[in-house]
Amino acid sequence: MEPKYKRVLLKLSGEALAGEQKNGIDFDTVLKFCEPIKKLNRMGVQVAVVVGGGNFWRGRSSGKMDRTRADHMGMLATVINALGVADALEQLDVDVRVETAISMPQIAEPYIRNKAIRHLEKGRVVIFGCGTGNPFFSTDTGAALRAAEIEADIILKATMVDGVYDSDPHKNPNAVKYDSVTFHQVLSEELGVMDSTAASLCMDNNVPILVFSLENPDNIVSAVCGENIGTIVKK
Numbered sequence: 001m002e003p004k005y006k007r008v009l010l011k012l013s014g015e016a017l018a019g020e021q022k023n024g025i026d027f028d029t030v031l032k033f034c035e036p037i038k039k040l041n042r043m044g045v046q047v048a049v050v051v052g053g054g055n056f057w058r059g060r061s062s063g064k065m066d067r068t069r070a071d072h073m074g075m076l077a078t079v080i081n082a083l084g085v086a087d088a089l090e091q092l093d094v095d096v097r098v099e100t101a102i103s104m105p106q107i108a109e110p111y112i113r114n115k116a117i118r119h120l121e122k123g124r125v126v127i128f129g130c131g132t133g134n135p136f137f138s139t140d141t142g143a144a145l146r147a148a149e150i151e152a153d154i155i156l157k158a159t160m161v162d163g164v165y166d167s168d169p170h171k172n173p174n175a176v177k178y179d180s181v182t183f184h185q186v187l188s189e190e191l192g193v194m195d196s197t198a199a200s201l202c203m204d205n206n207v208p209i210l211v212f213s214l215e216n217p218d219n220i221v222s223a224v225c226g227e228n229i230g231t232i233v234k235k
Contacts, residue, residue: 004226005153007046007120010037011143012158014055014081016214023055025084033158034088036220037125041094045224046120048150049127050143051085053077071135075102078139082129083107095124101133101142113149120150140198148205155202155209156223157194162213163231164193180232193233208234 012033019026040047056077057070082098089096097119098108108129109115119126131142140157147155165175166189183203186193193199193211202209212219212230222229 001043001221001225003040003043003045003224005045005224007048007150007152008040008154008156008224009048009050009143009147009150009152010156010158010220011140012049012051012081012085012214013160014052014077016158016160017051017081017084018055025055025081027084027088030084030088031091032217033214033220034085034092034094036217037089038092038094039221040224041123041125043224044123046123047125048116048120048146048152049082049085049125050131050139050146051078051081051127051129052139053081056080068135071137075130075133078131079104079108079129082127086127089125095122096127097124098127098129101128101130116146117150138195138198140194141201144194144198144201144205144207147207148201152207155207156220157209157211158214158220159211160214161211162215162229164191164211164233166191168192178231179228180234183233183235186233193231199233202233203235206235208232 017025017030019029053074057074086096086098099111100108101111103110116126128146131139163177165177167175169175186199210223210230210232
């Protein structure tokens with residue numbers, strides 16, 4: 001298979017890293033997700049990764065806490081996940097760097113755009129932690145921001161659903177799956193691909209999003225090679 005995209009940003013949810021145990025990190029599951037990242041790396045695709053933190057902490061659900069503090073805790077959760085993914089990739093003999101939006105030089109590099117791009121050009125996988133580094137923004141927005149900054153060809157949003165539907169397929173058995181939607185549809189119909197800030201950022205910077213299922217980790221490779229899976233969101 002030949003890759004369709006040269007530089008991609010993969011968005012992984014924290015919940016996906018927990019596997020069947022639903023919280024924390026299931027390392028066997030993380031290794032399964034890292035295998036296709038290794039394949040892409042060996043194919044010469046430049047891969048950046050943004051990880052969520054929901055397997056440890058969901059700041060939005062902590063209604064009694066100060067929102068800013070809760071979001072800071074969520075950012076720290078993403079760093080735990082970023083280090084876990086980095087360790088799995090290193091065990092697979094993949095050169096990797098972790099960069100965080102909040103400075104913590106003892107455990108990761110600070111995020112510097114030019115340095116991140118240089119790592120990618122040298123064939124290293126770059127994992128971005130801490131989202132945007134600011135409260136009130138989701139890791140989806142962090143993924144959109146980093147994708148725009150590093151000029152990624154596409155965001156690969158790996159989820160537990162095989163694409164974008166006109167309604168929740170878990171609640172509506174008659175939900176219709178889209179092969180392609182526009183950002184305007186996502187925003188006007190509130191399709192739930194990403195939060196509105198992330199979707200608007202992608203739309204304004206012309207960064208397409210491919211939403212697909214992570215149930216089969218090899219879908220990551222299939223997506224990069226342009227196979228017809230999931231739903232593409234574009235202008």
